[in-house]
Amino acid sequence: MADQKEISIPVADPNDPYAVPAAMPSSADNAPRSFAVDDFAVPTRKQEDWRFTPIERMSEFFDVFEPSGLTQVSISMIDGSPVDTSSVDIRTVKIGDDLSGTVSKPNDRVSAVEWNSENSATIIEIKRSLDHPLLIKVLGTDERLDALHLVIAADSQVHADVVVEHYGDAKLAEGIEITTGDDAHISTTFIQEWDRGSKHVGNHRIHVGKDSSIRHSVVTLGGDVVRIRMDQDFGGEHGEINMLGIYFVDPGEHIEHRTMVVHNAPECRSRVVYKGALNGKGAHSTWVGNALIEPTAPGTDSYELNRNLVLTPGAIADSEPNLEIENGNIVGAGHASSVGRFDDEELFYLQSRGIPEKEARKLVVRGFFGELVEEIGIEEIATHLMQAIDRRLARGESEEMKNVLEEK
Amino acid sequence: MSTLEIKDLYASVETKEGRKQILKGVNLTVNSGETHAIMGPNGSGKSTLAYTLAGHPKYEVDSGQVLLDGVDILQMTPDERAKAGIFLAMQYPVEVPGVSMTNFLRTAVTEVSGKAPAIRTWTKELTTAMKELKMDPKFAGRSVNEGFSGGEKKRAEVLQLEMLKPKFAILDETDSGLDVDALRVVSEGVNRAKAKNDFGILMVTHYTRILKYIKPDVVHVFAQGHFVKSGGPELADELEETGYDMYLPEGADSESALA
Numbered sequence: 001m002a003d004q005k006e007i008s009i010p011v012a013d014p015n016d017p018y019a020v021p022a023a024m025p026s027s028a029d030n031a032p033r034s035f036a037v038d039d040f041a042v043p044t045r046k047q048e049d050w051r052f053t054p055i056e057r058m059s060e061f062f063d064v065f066e067p068s069g070l071t072q073v074s075i076s077m078i079d080g081s082p083v084d085t086s087s088v089d090i091r092t093v094k095i096g097d098d099l100s101g102t103v104s105k106p107n108d109r110v111s112a113v114e115w116n117s118e119n120s121a122t123i124i125e126i127k128r129s130l131d132h133p134l135l136i137k138v139l140g141t142d143e144r145l146d147a148l149h150l151v152i153a154a155d156s157q158v159h160a161d162v163v164v165e166h167y168g169d170a171k172l173a174e175g176i177e178i179t180t181g182d183d184a185h186i187s188t189t190f191i192q193e194w195d196r197g198s199k200h201v202g203n204h205r206i207h208v209g210k211d212s213s214i215r216h217s218v219v220t221l222g223g224d225v226v227r228i229r230m231d232q233d234f235g236g237e238h239g240e241i242n243m244l245g246i247y248f249v250d251p252g253e254h255i256e257h258r259t260m261v262v263h264n265a266p267e268c269r270s271r272v273v274y275k276g277a278l279n280g281k282g283a284h285s286t287w288v289g290n291a292l293i294e295p296t297a298p299g300t301d302s303y304e305l306n307r308n309l310v311l312t313p314g315a316i317a318d319s320e321p322n323l324e325i326e327n328g329n330i331v332g333a334g335h336a337s338s339v340g341r342f343d344d345e346e347l348f349y350l351q352s353r354g355i356p357e358k359e360a361r362k363l364v365v366r367g368f369f370g371e372l373v374e375e376i377g378i379e380e381i382a383t384h385l386m387q388a389i390d391r392r393l394a395r396g397e398s399e400e401m402k403n404v405l406e407e408k
Numbered sequence: 409m410s411t412l413e414i415k416d417l418y419a420s421v422e423t424k425e426g427r428k429q430i431l432k433g434v435n436l437t438v439n440s441g442e443t444h445a446i447m448g449p450n451g452s453g454k455s456t457l458a459y460t461l462a463g464h465p466k467y468e469v470d471s472g473q474v475l476l477d478g479v480d481i482l483q484m485t486p487d488e489r490a491k492a493g494i495f496l497a498m499q500y501p502v503e504v505p506g507v508s509m510t511n512f513l514r515t516a517v518t519e520v521s522g523k524a525p526a527i528r529t530w531t532k533e534l535t536t537a538m539k540e541l542k543m544d545p546k547f548a549g550r551s552v553n554e555g556f557s558g559g560e561k562k563r564a565e566v567l568q569l570e571m572l573k574p575k576f577a578i579l580d581e582t583d584s585g586l587d588v589d590a591l592r593v594v595s596e597g598v599n600r601a602k603a604k605n606d607f608g609i610l611m612v613t614h615y616t617r618i619l620k621y622i623k624p625d626v627v628h629v630f631a632q633g634h635f636v637k638s639g640g641p642e643l644a645d646e647l648e649e650t651g652y653d654m655y656l657p658e659g660a661d662s663e664s665a666l667a
Contacts, residue, residue, distance in 0.1 A: 344465065349502035349552075352462050353512070353568060354490035354520035363515060367506025367551070 033105040037064060037116055040109035049108060052286040052318045054254050057225045060145060061110045061173050061201045064117050068144035071172060073122060078133040078163060078380055087128040095121045099151045103177035103205040107231050107260075111203035114173035118147035124162070126154045126186070133161035133187075133380050140170025140198060149175045152188060156181030156209070161378055166200065167193045174202045178216070180209040182236070187215035189381055191388050194223035202228035208268075210236025217376065219385055220247040220255050221392040227256040234265040234297075244376065245274035246369050246385075248392055249283040249315065256286035259304070263297035272304035275372050277365045281314030289321045293333060301331040308339040309368055311361055362393045410477050410493065410575045412438045412608060417472035419460045429470065430456040432633035436610075438576065443602075443609040445619060445644060448630035449652040454612045455499065457630070458580040461610075462496035463489050476575065491520055493575030493607075497565040497582050504552040509564070510534075512552045513571055520572050537570045541597050558585035559594075566597035570604075577601075579611045583618035595621030616644045631655040 031049070032039050042062050043050040075083060075090055083090065093100060100121035106112040124136070138148065152162055158181070166172075178188055194200060200223050208214050212235075220226050232241055247255045261270045276285045289304040308317035321335035342364060350360035366389065373385045419431040430453040438444055448454055460467045461474060463486035474481050481489050504512065513534065518524045525533075538545060541563045553561050562582055569577055579598065583591055595618060602609065611622060619627075619641065627643040628635050629652070636655050637643070 343502075345502045346504050348464055348486060349498070349504065350507075350512070350516075351486035352490055352496055352498075353516040353572065354487050355515055356487045356519065357485070359515065359519070360487075363507050363512070364504065367504070367508075367511075369506075371506045 031107055033107055035101070035105055035112060035115055037109060037112045040112055043109055049258075052288070053227060053256060054225065054284075057254065058110075058199060058201060058227065060171065061113055061199075064113055065145045065147075067117055067119070067147040068142055069146065070142040070144065071146045071148055071170065072137075072139040072141060073148070074137045074139075075124070076135055076137075078135045078384065080135075083134065087126065087130060088134065089123075089125040089127060091123050091125075092120050093123060095119055095149055097121075099123050099125070099153050099179070100149060100177065103151075103179045103207045104231055104233065105205075106175070106203060107205075108203070108229065110173060110201045110227075111175060111229070114147050114149065114175045114201070114203065117173065118149045118175070121149040121151055123151045123153065126152075126158050126160045126162075128155075129157075129159040130161065133163050133378075133384075136162065136164045138164060138166045138172075140166070140168035140172060140194065143169055143171055143197070145171045145173070147173045147175075151177040152179075153177075154180045154184045154186045156184055158184045158186065161187045161189070161381060163189045163191065163381065163384060165191045165193065167195070169195045169198055171199045172201075174200065176202065176204045178204065178214065179207040180212040180214065182209045183211040184209055185213045187217070187376070187378060187381065189217040189385070190219070190228075191385070192218075192220040192223055192226055193388060193392070194226070196222070196224065198223045200226045200228070202226075204228065204230045206230060206232035206241070208232065208234050208239040208241050210234075210265075211238045213240035213242070215242045215244070215376065217244040217246075217381075217385070218257060219245070219388060220257070221388060222248075222250075223253065223255065225254045227254075227258075229258040229260070231260045231262075233262040234268045236265050237267045239265060239268040241268075241270045243270075243272040243274075244372060245276075245287070246372060246389070247274070247276040247285055248365070248389075249276065249278045249285045251280035251282045254284045254286070258286075258288045258290070260290045261292070261302065261304070263291070263293040263300040263302060266297055267299035268297065269301040270303070273372060273375075274306045275309075275368060276307075276317065277309045277311060277368060278315035278317055279311045281312070283315040284318075285316075286318040287320070287337075288318075289335065291321075291323050291333065291335070293325045293327050293330060295326045298327055298329040299331060300327065300333065303332065303334045305335065306337045309342060309365070310339060311342045311365070366390070366393060410440045410608070411475075412576045413473070413475040414461075415473040415475065417457075417460070417474065418470040419456065419467050420470055421456065421467055430467075430633055431460060434472070434634050436628070436635060438608040438610060440575065440608050441602075441606050442626070443611060443622060443624045445624035445627045446610060446612045446630050447614070447627060447644065447647055449656065450614075452631045453633045454630050455580055458496055458578045458610070458612055461489075461578055462486055462494060487519065490516075490572070490574075495569055495572055495574035495577045497562075497569060497577065497579045499581040499584060501553045501556075501561040501565055503554045503556075505554050507552050508549055509552055510548045513568065516568070517571055534571065537567055540600065541567055542593050543567065559587065559590040562586060562590070562594050563597070566594050566601070570597065570601040573601075573605045574607055576608045576610065579609065579613075581612055581614065583613055583615060591618060592621060598622055616648050619644050629655055632657070
């Protein structure tokens, strides 16, 4: 059955009535949380959560399916060396067992479908701090539907970085659970470099432990339809979530990211910064950033930002920040959103120095994303991401060349 | 030895009030090593001429030719013109966020020269040029023109001039917004680059003060969209005295910036 989460609303102090708002139910986060598919209606464009999504292109993910089981997952350190099993415990369990299903519950129909279609879950439990990032490679080998469920759990006081790479040809429903103990500090980075024609629905459920921090990065550089939804909450005071996103959208692609940050504990901090570049007619991106500050979260410091760079005419970027503040006693709650065109004067300036138009666009996109990647502050991750972005920018070139050759 | 020939050039710009012709029959020949000062009242079309030569898409050529060693550059894209040897130092250099000066300069030099410069000589050349222009080495790591002061932007333009080694340099009011010291540093940079590469200079300016540092061979008066008078360096002094009124039609508002 669907759970309607119960929150205890503090009673207003008559001497300081604005410290706590009037008791009323949240509207930003009233969606059910449930493992049962039928607790969610089949998506239509009329539902708020789906109004930007081309649902007809991903309807195969709306009902429970038999997964092909052909998606290959390999786990190593980022340099390819084997994982020290005394620091990281990797195990495959029946879905619903062990730690799987412990971080919140599915929050939309496709997430519930993923849960009910997949039979097993891979648990990655990090018991001790890691000196170098862990690399999980997810390779799609087939265009049949598949499901994948990963749990990344960091014990208390652990410092670790995890990179998950997606590539190949896939139709994948993916569920990710990320959770930490107390005073743990981790980063999780998800890169989508799918081949053309791939589809991916993802659901990340994130729980930041007391005094812990998570840097969560999503970099989507390819895929026909990609829709990833992030749901996050805090396990206690002084938690910090830093969500960062980068996307590059080509003609005909739909790339959608939805972040839901829930401040349910006092004195926590959240930052959500997503940047996208859109190239060409029919490229479509969607970013919906939800932030909810509950009455139980005084001292919240929250900010979300989305910037879109439209490189050529005919691309569409939807950008929607939603903020619901139910506590007057907070440090800050801000949001900003923009869709801008690649400036003609910038282009002319670069061209007047001998840099051809195509090269100039690449230089600007690289700079646009580079500013964000620099903020990660973990060199091995930043380098890895810039390499992926460079690969993506170079791929654009060879694709164009391919088109020229095909036309001949 | 190169020659830049502007032949009977007419160009227009699209404005809110419709299409407006700004250049009306420009004729000029500049050879390598020559410095031509282009002076004239505000709104006469000097900057339009500079941007039209560099290929800014806002300006549309109606007729005429611009030949660089006999090849018409008007058919070329702005980057092709840069590769052919045209350099425009802009009055208002554009900020390009996220692209570092180093990365930008290296990309530009690679494109213009056709090959990536060798790391060691490149770094040395850049460091020396920046030092001579009294630029903080930190600028190399900053985004192109972002947060630069007016003077810093002009130094950065001259730095590019030194690194890109064009055949012809068009300086569009490079002296505007500079204090006395910055004007000297920037002028010395232009002279140094010219001494090394012997390019021709078209220098658009309102003021005679820059001519004390960068000595013109020829001074032209530009009014109403074309050249109306040419002479030696003494013409600049004459303009300082008399202003541009005599070159404007009866009753026209003179906005002469000559003090």
